[in-house]
Amino acid sequence: MTTTAATLLDAERSDLLEMLAKHRFFLRFTTRELTDxxxxxxxxxxxxxxxxxxxHVAAVEANWATFILDGPEAAPDFSAMTEEEIAAWGDAFVLRPDETLAGVLAEYERVAARTDELVRTLPDLNVTQPLPQAPWFEPGGRWSARRVFMHIMTETAQHSGHADIIRECLDGAKSMG
Incomplete structure (x- = not known):
């Protein structure tokens, strides 16, 4: 069987989708049977x-997917943010009283479906965008769509670990073991 560039790209897309699904599952699994x-x-x-x-993970994934398509305009210039904007950004880590777990899980599913569609259909995973202005990015840096997808995967996995600890402290439930 001859391996072509298209075959390799299809395999890469499959791997990205499989790993994104795995880490999203474990993050969502930590919320099973919880009340708001x-x-x-x-x-x-x-x-x-x-x-x-x-x-937070849904908002960040949505921003990164938009970054792939629109570049740094998808993210604010963090060095120019006001205190009010910083406080609003911090709100992305809080489940407010007017929000429900079911609602944020549904939004996460919507965001994941959009990202997965990008993985499947983006013509070139090598396309790059300049990184937004932020103290945690190298000045003048660029990321490919591939790197962004891997970053989403890494961030999801990292927050899955955080979620597992929070859940175990809540009621002893674990994702594994």
């Missing part, structure tokens, strides 16, 4: 809650 109140409960010294993590 439990999803808002801090269980560690951190400000993080399970509902807030889901909300």
């Amino acid at each position: 109140e439990q999803a808002r409960t801090r269980t560690t010294a951190s400000e993080l809650t399970l509902g807030g993590l889901i909300k």
